[in-house]
Amino acid sequence: MPQRQKIVPLDTFNNEMEAQMMAQILEEYGIPAVIQPMGGGYGALGVTQFIPHRLFVPEEDFDRAKEIADTDYREINSDSPETSAP
Numbered sequence: 001m002p003q004r005q006k007i008v009p010l011d012t013f014n015n016e017m018e019a020q021m022m023a024q025i026l027e028e029y030g031i032p033a034v035i036q037p038m039g040g041g042y043g044a045l046g047v048t049q050f051i052p053h054r055l056f057v058p059e060e061d062f063d064r065a066k067e068i069a070d071t072d073y074r075e076i077n078s079d080s081p082e083t084s085a086p
Contacts, residue, residue, distance in 0.1 A: 007034060007056040010065050019053035025072050031061045 013019040016037065023033035034056040037048040057065040 005058040008059045008062055010055045010057045012052050012054045016049040016053050019055050026065055029068055031065050033057055
């Protein structure tokens, strides 16, 4: 039977969409990710996509995932359209 990997929290995101974006980036680098809503949790009544979500990664991938999150995700958040006054 395969041994289970220990997962550890990488970061907390404002909503499910942000957490999913980071999970997708990590998975492109070969790092599996698990997302868990905070608060109501799975099976909670109502909509959980707009509450904070925590992202977990395997403990052995934490350092690499943190480095990726600190560079790639920061770049995504800084990509806002520039506007200029007429």
